[in-house]
Amino acid sequence: MTAPCLEITNLSATLANRMRVLRSVSLTVEPGEVHALVGESGAGKSMIGKAVLGVLPLSVRVAEGSIRLEGTDLRRLWSRKRRKLIGARTALIPQDPLTALNPSRRIGPQMTDRLIKILGWDGKRAAARIRQLLDEVRIREPERVVRCYPHELSGGMRQRVLIAAAFAAEPRLIVADEPTTALDVTVQKQILRLIAEMQREHGTAILFVTHDLGVVAKISQKVSVLYAGKIVEEADTPALFAAPQHPYTRALIAATPRYTDPLASLKPVNEAVLAELAAEIAAADLDWRASRG
Amino acid sequence: MVEPLFKVRGLKVALLDMTKKPLLGRAPKVEILKGLDFELPARSVTGIVGESGSGKSTLGRSLVRLLEPSAGTIWFDGDDITNLPEAELKPLRRNLQMIFQDPMSSLNPRRTIASIIAAPLKQNGITDSLKERVAEALKRVGLPESFGGRYRHELSGGQRQRVGIARALALSPKFVLADEIVSGLDVSTQAQILALLERLADEMGLTVAFISHDLSVIRRLCKQVIVMRSGQIVESGRTDNLFARPNHDYTRELLAAIPLPEIDPGWLGGRTETKASA
Numbered sequence: 070m071t072a073p074c075l076e077i078t079n080l081s082a083t084l085a086n087r088m089r090v091l092r093s094v095s096l097t098v099e100p101g102e103v104h105a106l107v108g109e110s111g112a113g114k115s116m117i118g119k120a121v122l123g124v125l126p127l128s129v130r131v132a133e134g135s136i137r138l139e140g141t142d143l144r145r146l147w148s149r150k151r152r153k154l155i156g157a158r159t160a161l162i163p164q165d166p167l168t169a170l171n172p173s174r175r176i177g178p179q180m181t182d183r184l185i186k187i188l189g190w191d192g193k194r195a196a197a198r199i200r201q202l203l204d205e206v207r208i209r210e211p212e213r214v215v216r217c218y219p220h221e222l223s224g225g226m227r228q229r230v231l232i233a234a235a236f237a238a239e240p241r242l243i244v245a246d247e248p249t250t251a252l253d254v255t256v257q258k259q260i261l262r263l264i265a266e267m268q269r270e271h272g273t274a275i276l277f278v279t280h281d282l283g284v285v286a287k288i289s290q291k292v293s294v295l296y297a298g299k300i301v302e303e304a305d306t307p308a309l310f311a312a313p314q315h316p317y318t319r320a321l322i323a324a325t326p327r328y329t330d331p332l333a334s335l336k337p338v339n340e341a342v343l344a345e346l347a348a349e350i351a352a353a354d355l356d357w358r359a360s361r362g
Numbered sequence: 363m364v365e366p367l368f369k370v371r372g373l374k375v376a377l378l379d380m381t382k383k384p385l386l387g388r389a390p391k392v393e394i395l396k397g398l399d400f401e402l403p404a405r406s407v408t409g410i411v412g413e414s415g416s417g418k419s420t421l422g423r424s425l426v427r428l429l430e431p432s433a434g435t436i437w438f439d440g441d442d443i444t445n446l447p448e449a450e451l452k453p454l455r456r457n458l459q460m461i462f463q464d465p466m467s468s469l470n471p472r473r474t475i476a477s478i479i480a481a482p483l484k485q486n487g488i489t490d491s492l493k494e495r496v497a498e499a500l501k502r503v504g505l506p507e508s509f510g511g512r513y514r515h516e517l518s519g520g521q522r523q524r525v526g527i528a529r530a531l532a533l534s535p536k537f538v539l540a541d542e543i544v545s546g547l548d549v550s551t552q553a554q555i556l557a558l559l560e561r562l563a564d565e566m567g568l569t570v571a572f573i574s575h576d577l578s579v580i581r582r583l584c585k586q587v588i589v590m591r592s593g594q595i596v597e598s599g600r601t602d603n604l605f606a607r608p609n610h611d612y613t614r615e616l617l618a619a620i621p622l623p624e625i626d627p628g629w630l631g632g633r634t635e636t637k638a639s640a
Contacts, residue, residue: 109548110519253413253575254619261621265630280548283621287629307625324549325623326578328605335582337557338550 072140074100074242074274075121080134081357082120082298089354090129091116092299098242098291101272103265105285105306107321108295114278116298118244121276123155132361139241156187160235162264164247166227170219177215180234188238202233205270206263225256229263236267243268246278261288282325286310294318297350316342365440366401367537367569368425373398373434375417375424394420396593397434402586404536407563407570409584409601411577411616416590418573422539425571426458427451439536456486459530463542465522469514475500476510479529486533499528503558520551527559534566541573556583577616581605589613 075098082091091113098104106114119125121136123143136143138158143151160183163169171179180202181195190198196215203211206229219227228248235243245264249257265288268275277289285292285306292309294302294317302315313319320338327334375395383389394417402408402425412418423429425436427443436444443454459482462468469478476496483495497507503524514522523543530538540559544552560583563570574580580587581601588598589612597610608614621629 109550255413255615258619258621262630281621282549282623286623286625287621310623310625321549322623324553326549326552326576326582327622327624328578328581328617328620329622331578331582334578335553335556337553 071100072137073097074102074139075276076135076137076140077117077121078135078137080117080120080136081132082116082125082129083132084128084130087358089132089357090298091120092297092350092353093134093357094298094300095134096293096300096303098274098276100241100274101268102291103268103275103277103289105277105279105289105292106295107279107282107285107292109280109321111297112295113298114280114295115246117295118161118246118276118278121155121242122159122161122244123151153187156183157238158240159242159244160238160240162228162231162235162243162245162248165251166224166231167219169231170227172219174218175215176217176219176222176230180215180230180237183234184238198237199233202237203230205236205267206230206233208233224252225260228252228256228260232260232263232267236271236273239271240273243273243275244278245275247280248277249284250280257284264288282322294321296346299350299353301346317346365404367404367439368402368571369437370401370425371399371435373421373424373436374432375420375429376432377420377429393432394593395424395431398595400588400595400598402537402569402571404569405567406586407560407568407572407584409580409587410571410573410590411575411580411587412590413575413616415592417593418575418590419541420593421590422541422571422573426460426537426539456482456533457536459533459535459538461523461526461530461538461540461543464546465519465526466514468526469522471514473513474510475512475514475517475525478514478525479510479532482529482532488533495532499532502531502562503528518551519547520554523547523551523555524558527555527562531562531566531568535568537569537571538563539571539573542575543572544579545575552579559583577605577620589616 077094077096080091080094081089083089094117106117108114120131131144138154141154146154177199180199184190184195184198185192199215200211203214208214208229249260252260261284279285289306292304292306293300296317302318309318313322320342323336324338325334373395374393374397376391376393378389379392380389398421410418410421420429424431431444435442438454443451479496479499480492483492496510500507500509505521505524544555547555556579572584584601586599587601587604589596591612596612597604608617
C-alpha cells in the first residue's frame with residue numbers, strides 16, 4: 070500500500086487575531102489524480118495550495134493538522150529540509166504568467182533555475198530538458214523562445230512556458246492556482262487540454278485551484294467545494310455534478326452561467342443557505358477554540 | 363420595428379500604439395475598429411462579446427464619446443453626435459452613462475457613497491432634494507439608505523457594483539454602457555447583479571450595451587448580440603437565433619470553448635491543435 074501523493078489532515082490556520090482562515094481541512098490526492106479545489110473568493114482555496122507549497126503569508130499561522138507529501142509530514146521537518154523536499158517534489162502553475170516571470174530575464178534561464186539550483190543538474194542537461202519540455206507543450210521554435218523576454222510572448226504562450234517549467238523536474242504534485250483565469254476562453258481550452266495531456270503522460274497529481282465549476286467539470290476527477298475555509302463537500306467529480314449533496318454546492322452550480330440553459334442557470338444564491346452555513350461555521354469555531362483552551 | 367437609439371455607420375477608431383513608440387518621436391497609429399455598421403435598438407439590452415483585444419471596449423467608449431472616431435458616423439436618438447464639440451455634447455452626456463468593470467477603482471475612496479451618487483446630479487445642475495434622490499437611487503439597487511454614509515472599503519464587491527449601478531442610473535439616462543460589470547465578481551454575486559440590471563433595464567426602459575467576454579451571461583441577459591473579432595463584427599443578430607444557429611465559424615468556436623458545468627469526457631479530447639508560435 071503506497072502513501073497518497075498528498076494527504077492533508079485536519080488542517081487549521083489562523084490569523085494573528087486567532088480567526089481561522091482554514092477550518093479543519095482534510096483532503097487526499099492520490100498519485101496521478103487531478104483534485105479540484107473550488108470556491109468563491111476568500112474561501113481559502115489558494116491558501117491550501119500555499120500551505121502545501123510552504124509559502125503561506127507571514128500573517129497566517131498553521132495552528133493544527135498535518136500535511137503529508139508522499140507520507141512525509143512536512144510540518145515535522147526542519148525548514149531547510151522541508152524546502153528541499155517541497156522544491157524537489159512539487160511545482161506551481163501560477164495564475165498570472167506575466168507576474169510569475171521575471172520581466173528582466175530571458176525565458177531560458179528562468180526555466181532552468183530550478184533544475185540547476187534545487188536538483189543540482191548541470192547547465193547543459195537542464196537546457197536540453199527545457200528544450201524537450203517546450204517541444205512537449207507544442208511551442209514552435211523553442212530555441213527562439215528561450216531567448217525571448219516574457220513581454221515578447223502572448224498570454225497563452227507564457228502559460229505554456231510555465232507549464233513546461235512545472236513539469237520539467239518531474240514533480241509528483243503540481244499546484245495549479247487558477248492557471249486559466251486570466252486567459253480568453255479559446256486559449257483557456259487549449260491550455261486545459263495541454264495540462265490534462267501532460268498530466269496523463271507524466272502521471273503527475275494536480276491540486277487544481279479554480280473558482281469555475283465549468284473548469285472543474287472538465288479537468289478533475291475529484292473535487293472539494295470550499296466555503297469560508299471549510300470543505301463543505303468532497304466527491305468524485307461526476308458524482309458532484311450528478312447529485313450534489315450540500316445545499317451550497319447545489320446553489321453554486323445553479324449560479325454558474327450556462328448558455329445552453331439560460332433560465333436554469335445564473336440563479337442568485339439563496340441567502341438562507343449562506344446564513345445556515347455561517348451559523349454552522351460559527352458554532353464549529355466556538356468548539357474549536359474551547360478544545361484548545 | 364423599434365427605432366434604434368444608436369445608429370453607427372463605418373465606425374473606425376485608431377489609437378496610438380505606445381509599444382511601438384520610438385524614444386523621441388511619435389507613436390504610430392493602429393486601427394482598433396475597422397469600419398463597423400450596427401444599430402442598438404431602443405429600450406433593449408444588446409450584448410457585445412469578443413475576446414481580449416477584439417475592440418469591444420473601444421466600441422463602447424466611442425459610443426459614449428470617450429474616444430474620438432477617426433472615421434464614420436454615430437447617430438444618437440436621431441442626431442449625428444460624431445463630431446459634436448464637448449460644449450454641445452454636455453447636455454447629451456446625462457443620457458450616456460457608464461457602469462465600470464472594477465467597482466473598487468471606479469469609486470472614490472475618500473467620498474461617501476451618498477456623495478458619489480450625488481455627483482452626476484450636481485454636475486447636471488440638480489441641487490434640490492438631493493438627499494431624497496440619493497436615497498431613491500440606493501433603494502432602486504436594493505441598498506439601505508444608511509449605506510449613503512459609508513465609504514467604498516466598507517462595502518462588499520457586490521454592494522460596490524450596486525453603487526456603480528445606482529450612480530449610472532441616478533439621472534435616469536436613456537443609454538447605459540455596462541463594460542464587463544460582472545467579470546470581477548463571484549458567481550453568486552454575479553447572478554444577483556445581472557438580475558438587478560435586467561429588472562432595472564426593464565422598469566426604466568433603458569437601452570444597454572452590455573460588454574462581456576462571457577457568452578453564457580450574454581445569452582441570459584441580452585436580446586441582441588454583436589460578436590467581435592480583431593476590430594470587426596463577425597456576426598450579429600437576435601440572441602435566440604445566434605445561439606440556435608451560429609452562422610460564423612468563430613462564433614461556433616467561442617461557444618465550443620466555454621467549459622459548461624457538466625461532465626463531458628470528450629471536451630478535452632478532439633483534434634490536437636497545431637503548434638503555437640511566439
